[in-house]
Amino acid sequence: MSPAPFSSIPFRLDMQSGVPVYRQIMDQIHGAIAAGALRAGDQLPTVRQLSVDLSVNPNTVVRAYRELEIRGVLTTQQGIGTFISSKTVAPDEAERQRKLTQMVGELMAKAGAAGYTAEEVATRFLEFMSEQRRKP
């Protein structure tokens, strides 16, 4: 038997963090792609396999995979498996994510320096989000 047809990502879950498990899975897949550990066409752990590895319900894995599929990161084929989408651009992704982190960090720093609490920024931010979301 082949010892695993798919890259085994060293998933690390923090059940205490309050961050939803499905989102942590998404982030780590994102990260693995960004780091080059996963490339277009690579197969991900099966829903059942990963759910066992993480001691999590299969549906939680499904949720993560589906969200990533919607965003074009993954491609799932019933009865076959889940794969990294061919459209995914691996190398630039790391830079992309770093830039986003920096952008957000800049805002927080700038706002903090101007005397705004994190809550205030969050409130404004969420208002922005809900406005965007209500239109379509």
Added chain:
Amino acid sequence: MSPAPFSSIPFRLDMQSGVPVYRQIMDQIHGAIAAGALRAGDQLPTVRQLSVDLSVNPNTVVRAYRELEIRGVLTTQQGIGTFISSKTVAPDEAERQRKLTQMVGELMAKAGAAGYTAEEVATRFLEFMSEQRRKP
């Protein structure tokens, strides 16, 4: 009888918006202060009065008032009433809020131009928030 010892703010609630009522109340008080309609020492509508005016449970008003008190905007005195805190700086507040809105707007525009979805930005942002929150 005096026709109302406190400024009657023209509260406008949008029950369809998905924005929590207590937060809308907070925002409008914030706005009234920023606009100069409310100044330090002014009494706000009583919990019961405002709850009747808005057809909302008193506890919802209490929630809004308490949050604002925690942030130093209001001062409540049991048996007396709720007042605008003397520390509140009214005139600069409008400018302050506009600036924050602009900061957040800039981030969203910048991120959008760089190809990030609102979701991506939100995810990064929430990670930031939860990191800040877990330390103390």
Added chain:
DNA sequence: ATCAATGTATTAGTTGACTAGAACACTGTC
């Protein structure tokens, strides 16, 4: 056709945020 491996769908339980109902405690006036 059968079977094992895969993803899918349906339903339900858990939790936290939000709101509500009702009883309680404090203040000032009479």
Added chain:
DNA sequence: GACAGTGTTCTAGTCAACTAATACATTGAT
């Protein structure tokens, strides 16, 4: 002290997000 007006607290209901349990559908090899 009684009372009306004020904020406070305790308890519970509602809803959405998240996770779980279970049964179902598809694929490819035998």
